[in-house]
Amino acid sequence: MQNALGAVQSLLVLGGSSDIGAAIADRLVPGGCRIVVLAGRRPEAMEPVAGRLRAAGADVVLTGWDAVDIGGHADAIKAAWDAAAIDIDCVVLASGVLGDQSQLEEDPTAAADLAVANYAGPVSTLLHVARRLEEQGHGTIVVLSSVAGERARRSNFVYGSSKAGLDAFAQGLADRLVAAGVRVVVVRPGFVRSSMTNGREPAPLATTPAAVAEAVAGAIASGKEIVWVPATFRYVMAVFRHLPRPLWRRVSGNI
Numbered sequence: 502m503q504n505a506l507g508a509v510q511s512l513l514v515l516g517g518s519s520d521i522g523a524a525i526a527d528r529l530v531p532g533g534c535r536i537v538v539l540a541g542r543r544p545e546a547m548e549p550v551a552g553r554l555r556a557a558g559a560d561v562v563l564t565g566w567d568a569v570d571i572g573g574h575a576d577a578i579k580a581a582w583d584a585a586a587i588d589i590d591c592v593v594l595a596s597g598v599l600g601d602q603s604q605l606e607e608d609p610t611a612a613a614d615l616a617v618a619n620y621a622g623p624v625s626t627l628l629h630v631a632r633r634l635e636e637q638g639h640g641t642i643v644v645l646s647s648v649a650g651e652r653a654r655r656s657n658f659v660y661g662s663s664k665a666g667l668d669a670f671a672q673g674l675a676d677r678l679v680a681a682g683v684r685v686v687v688v689r690p691g692f693v694r695s696s697m698t699n700g701r702e703p704a705p706l707a708t709t710p711a712a713v714a715e716a717v718a719g720a721i722a723s724g725k726e727i728v729w730v731p732a733t734f735r736y737v738m739a740v741f742r743h744l745p746r747p748l749w750r751r752v753s754g755n756i
């Protein structure tokens with residue numbers, strides 16, 4: 502249960518080795534989060550994050566979760582709740598795959614796999630999470646969407662469309678859960694310097710995992726439901742969303 506000051510005391514990160522997910526945990530632990538469950542498919546990649554969080558004072562448990570193993574999601578979410586052994590205040594969906602657009606266009610199976618990892622798998626997972634939070638009667642789900650989902654770009658529309666689907670799903674889930682006292686925060690970062698973008702040329706308004714974490718912590722505390730990082734993207738995308746398609750093709754080819 503979030504404490505009297507609204508601080509998260511228990512956290513589940515789905516995609517426990519994610520740079521952004523880890524940064525959110527790094528930000529919440531000093532604020533009073535005492536129990537962290539890192540769920541993912543590679544314990545060896547989550548262990549360094551766990552070590553850092555333990556050094557900061559949290560009890561940390563690693564559990565298994567694979568976004569594409571839809572049949573395993575019920576057990577994985579049960580295992581996460583069992584590992585926490587208390588109600589979970591906040592669940593962060595931080596997993597995702599960017600992929601290489603030209604390779605994905607050449608390999609339709611790989612493109613469909615990316616859609617499962619970024620959209621279909623999270624849909625299944627978040628429905629299991631939603632049921633748990635409804636039973637608790639409280640909690641916050643944080644979903645890592647992207648500005649890429651706001652308007653598809655020629656250069657990454659496989660990834661962008663998966664994020665558009667996830668973003669729409671998260672908004673609908675928020676509407677379902679609000680009556681149960683459960684909130685959903687949709688986070689739309691631009692280019693974040695992380696393992697996902699390593700080796701790529703930073704886009705305009707590039708930011709950091711720590712900045713995303715700061716914005717997420719602010720939203721959890723304030724009740725904000727949509728978070729752009731940096732905040733300027735709210736206005737930039739409001740313009741981009743309405744550009745005529747021929748103009749958007751020209752503009753988006755340069756970002």
Ligand SMILES: NC(=O)c1ccc[n+]([C@@H]2O[C@H](COP(=O)([O-])OP(=O)(O)OC[C@H]3O[C@@H](n4cnc5c(N)ncnc54)[C@H](OP(=O)(O)O)[C@@H]3O)[C@@H](O)[C@H]2O)c1
Binds near residue numbers: 690
């Ligand atoms: N970086 C950016 O520019 C940016 C911008 C906007 C939105 N986002 C979104 O923010 C989120 C976090 O990204 P990041 O920058 O932190 O990237 P990251 O460090 O590369 O983390 C991605 C995470 O996804 C996990 N993952 C991938 N496939 C998985 C699967 N099938 N099952 C379980 N976990 C899986 C990876 O786990 P493994 O260790 O097992 O590979 C890793 O923990 C993603 O949803 C991403 O789309 C990122």
